[in-house]
Every structure is written in structure tokens, then in C-alpha cells.
Amino acid sequence: MNTLSYGLLSLLSHSPLSGYDLTLRIQPFWPAKHSQIYPLLSQMEKDEQVTFETVAQSDKPDKKVYSITDKGIDSLREWLSEPASAPVLRDELMLKAYCVPLVDPSITRDLFQSRLEYYRNNLQRYEEKIRKIKETSDLDEGEVPAYRDPLFGAYILLNKALMSCRTNIEWCEWVLSAIPQDHT
Amino acid sequence: MNTLSYGLLSLLSHSPLSGYDLTLRIQPFWPAKHSQIYPLLSQMEKDEQVTFETVAQSDKPDKKVYSITDKGIDSLREWLSEPASAPVLRDELMLKAYCVPLVDPSITRDLFQSRLEYYRNNLQRYEEKIRKIKETSDLDEGEVPAYRDPLFGAYILLNKALMSCRTNIEWCEWVLSAIPQDHT
DNA sequence: TTGCACATGTAATAGGTTACATGATTGT
DNA sequence: ACAATCATGTAACCTATTACATGTGCAA
Known part of the structure; x- marks a missing residue:
């Protein structure tokens, strides 16, 4: 186990x-x-x-x-x-981000643009899912399923996914805005 | 390699x-x-x-x-x-979150309270680190190191860490607010 | 003198990915 | 016929963790 x-x-x-x-x-x-x-x-x-x-x-x-x-x-x-062990995140983009000054801004832009699209796709999927949950269990604005509702878990997880996705999108956009347009 | x-x-x-x-x-x-x-x-x-x-x-x-x-x-x-592969996140708390209605709210509260403290500790460490970077390379408010500056990578990564940390703290606090105080 | 942080290494085991293999059923 | 999705399984390989092993230098 x-x-x-x-x-x-x-x-x-x-x-x-x-x-x-x-x-x-x-x-x-x-x-x-x-x-x-x-x-x-x-x-x-x-x-x-x-x-x-x-x-x-x-x-x-x-x-x-x-x-x-x-x-x-x-x-x-x-x-x-039992206590939950610490989350483990392995992200190649983070390793790459550390040494991007080694390459042309255009390379870096591609990297972050692709990742941005990845997160935007995820966001759409998650938004669709939460829309369906809200529909089937008719929740009011800001309302959360009851703790004993089997949907409680799915609901809080989808919210985490949405929040993380939005934050990552914000980060990618911010990084893209900090990358010079031309060859520097 | x-x-x-x-x-x-x-x-x-x-x-x-x-x-x-x-x-x-x-x-x-x-x-x-x-x-x-x-x-x-x-x-x-x-x-x-x-x-x-x-x-x-x-x-x-x-x-x-x-x-x-x-x-x-x-x-x-x-x-x-080369394109960066998708990030991989493995988080025991997410697996547990899905089935928390199986146990007392007090168990769930402990789980999320511990995780909240974990993220708050991380946030403090990251804030200290970014403070030091801003100090040593005297950056103005909202300013980012130049793309070719070796600190560029560290700076954008620290910002990602900070943003993610804050989002996760927000999520934990929101979940804690949705857990009933007594035995339900 | 005991414990701790620093420092490097190997061996055994567990966890995870890629490739191989097979087959049903539906739609084109 | 062919591709795509559904469905289950094994074998080989790579990646990652835990345990074993050793030693320095310092501080309590």
C-alpha cells in the first residue's frame, strides 16, 4: 500500500x-x-x-x-x-528559467508562450468542470457543498486547480512582459 | 543526460x-x-x-x-x-481531500492547518530571499532585473514561488472556513 | 563525548515510464 | 480495410528513495 x-x-x-x-x-x-x-x-x-x-x-x-x-x-x-507528506513539484520550465539569459529572448518567449497556452487550456477544462458541478448540485454564488456531501472533495480540488491555474497564467504573462522584444 | x-x-x-x-x-x-x-x-x-x-x-x-x-x-x-515538458505535481493532500467526508472534520482541519503552516513557512523564506535580491541589486518597486542579468532567472522563479505560495495559503484558508467547527 | 552540520560515496529497493502485446467495438 | 477509443495486461528500463558507510571540524 x-x-x-x-x-x-x-x-x-x-x-x-x-x-x-x-x-x-x-x-x-x-x-x-x-x-x-x-x-x-x-x-x-x-x-x-x-x-x-x-x-x-x-x-x-x-x-x-x-x-x-x-x-x-x-x-x-x-x-x-496521518499527516500528509509535502507536495512534490517537478517542472522542467523552472530549471530552464534559471538559465534563460544564456539564449535569445525569442527562445524564452516560445517557452513561456507554450506554457501559457497549456495553462489556458487547463483553465478552460477546469472551468467547464466546476460549471457542471455547480449546475447539478445547484449551488448559490460563493456557496460550497456541505462537508459530508461526497462532492465536497471534488469541489475544493477544482477550486485549487482553478486558483493555481490563474496564478500560473498571471506569472507567465508577467514573465513574457519582462522579456525584451528584440535580440538583446 | x-x-x-x-x-x-x-x-x-x-x-x-x-x-x-x-x-x-x-x-x-x-x-x-x-x-x-x-x-x-x-x-x-x-x-x-x-x-x-x-x-x-x-x-x-x-x-x-x-x-x-x-x-x-x-x-x-x-x-x-526544446519544448519544456508539462509540470508534474504529486500532492498527497489532494488525494486525501477527495475523500475527507469519510472522517471527522477535526481530522480534516488538522490536515489543512498543517499544510497552511507549511506554506506560511515557505512564504517567509521566499520573502526573505527576494528581499535580499532586491537589496543587492537595488531594484525599484515593480522593476525586474534585465533579461541578460544572471539574476533574471532567480528573480522570476522567486516570484513564481511567492505567487504560488500565496495562492495555496488562500486556498487552505478558504477550505478551513468551509469545514464545520463541530462533529457533523 | 556527544551531537550537529558539512561532505561524499555506494547498495538495495521502490516507484514510474516506455515499449511490447492483445483484443473488442465503432465509425469512416 | 483503417484509424480511433476502449480495455487489460506484462517486460524492460530508467528514476528516485532509503539505507548503509565513512569521515571532518566545531560547539555545547
Whole structure:
């Protein structure tokens, strides 16, 4: 049981999901490939943290839908009571930013322009998601789902994503404004 | 030559540093332990990206001070011309946040209170650092070091750190305000 | 004399990515 | 036929952490 497996349990605490869906949904919080997730799910099933049933689909291939067990819920509760380790951010752009005076401003501009577009795309996706949540659970302006509402977690996470995205966009724009237009 | 080795080159492009110092300084941008960095430096030395000289110190043990070579500078310039890969953030608190309705609000409050203190400490360290940079290079309010100034990189990175820190503090405080005071 | 910061290294293990492999189903 | 998405799995490789190992110089 490593952090990733607790992450999978956390997702499964909301609803049963296939390994495929788990892989897609865990990306924003803890990036991992299916090659890491499928074997983990097997282990967790042996350890009785999860169960699965094979579900036949008419339009798509069969899938294995995993559900969290009571033992899994207990594991989650214990894990929540332990302090969370510090976040780990690895960003190539930060390493590059440190030595940009080595190259032409045009190179640096491209770097930050690409990153700006990356964050703008993310922002759009997140805004769409939060719009949907607000729609389906009709929340008033500034209102937050109740603490015991299963949507509470998704809501505060989406807000974090939005806030971080906006801050990063602001930073990229500020950096771009500090890069000279011509070859210096 | 992986990302970490380019990161080391990036740091060395400003000034020569020991493996020990490199380990400390790269943490905010690309966390790595000395056990990963020392062998990498040996490889990079064999590959002529860096050179080192042993420096005797009277008050502390001897150290190996690494400098970037011209070949290393060329490598850096090429690397800067390639697009930067997407940032990777792994944060246990985000995984936990998703399933906090499973536990008492007091548990959740502790989680976010600790994280808030973590960010407040970081903010203080970053504010001190930027204060020192502004002091030594006497910048006016809102002024940014010139693009070719070696401090340009450090300055924009510190600003990113400050902005992110403040946003995260704001988020933690907002989440804490949404957690009920009593057992719900 | 014990502990701490500085300083460098290797070995074993765990975590994560890339590549290989297969197959269903739908739409073009 | 072909590409795209869905779906699951393994093998090889690379990256990163933890543990082991050693030693200096200083201060309490």
C-alpha cells in the first residue's frame, strides 16, 4: 500500500470504477500510467482492499469494475489521520528559467508562450468542470457543498486547480512582459 | 543526460558549486537526494559537461567544486531550445481531500492547518530571499532585473514561488472556513 | 563525548515510464 | 480495410528513495 494505492481507494470511495477510468481520473492529482495501476489493483484485490466484477458492455469491450471494500474504507480512514507528506513539484520550465539569459529572448518567449497556452487550456477544462458541478448540485454564488456531501472533495480540488491555474497564467504573462522584444 | 542533469548544469551556469550545495539548491525546482546527484556528477564529468577541483577548507571538510564546461553550456543552450515538458505535481493532500467526508472534520482541519503552516513557512523564506535580491541589486518597486542579468532567472522563479505560495495559503484558508467547527 | 552540520560515496529497493502485446467495438 | 477509443495486461528500463558507510571540524 503506497500513496498511489491510497489514491485509487480515494477515487473508489466515491463510486466503483474500472482500471481504465481510474487511470484517467487520477492524472490531475497523482500522474500514473495504466502499466502501474493494473498490477496495483491486482495486489489490492488480493489484499481485500477492493473487489471487482467483470462487466460486459454492448458498445465497448468488457471491463473490470472495482469497488472499495469495508477493509479499504478502514485503510482510507487510517491514512487520512496521518499527516500528509509535502507536495512534490517537478517542472522542467523552472530549471530552464534559471538559465534563460544564456539564449535569445525569442527562445524564452516560445517557452513561456507554450506554457501559457497549456495553462489556458487547463483553465478552460477546469472551468467547464466546476460549471457542471455547480449546475447539478445547484449551488448559490460563493456557496460550497456541505462537508459530508461526497462532492465536497471534488469541489475544493477544482477550486485549487482553478486558483493555481490563474496564478500560473498571471506569472507567465508577467514573465513574457519582462522579456525584451528584440535580440538583446 | 536526463532532466536532473540539465538542472544541475542550469545551477552551475551561474556559479561553481559542490555536490552538497547543488543538492540543497535544486530542491525547490527538482527534488533529488545526494545519492542521486553524486553519481550523476561523476557521469557528467566523464562526459565533459562539468569539471571539478578539490577545495580544502579550514573550518569544514574538503569539497569537490564543480564548474560547467563550454560543452556543458552548449548542451544547456540546445536543451533550452526544446519544448519544456508539462509540470508534474504529486500532492498527497489532494488525494486525501477527495475523500475527507469519510472522517471527522477535526481530522480534516488538522490536515489543512498543517499544510497552511507549511506554506506560511515557505512564504517567509521566499520573502526573505527576494528581499535580499532586491537589496543587492537595488531594484525599484515593480522593476525586474534585465533579461541578460544572471539574476533574471532567480528573480522570476522567486516570484513564481511567492505567487504560488500565496495562492495555496488562500486556498487552505478558504477550505478551513468551509469545514464545520463541530462533529457533523 | 556527544551531537550537529558539512561532505561524499555506494547498495538495495521502490516507484514510474516506455515499449511490447492483445483484443473488442465503432465509425469512416 | 483503417484509424480511433476502449480495455487489460506484462517486460524492460530508467528514476528516485532509503539505507548503509565513512569521515571532518566545531560547539555545547
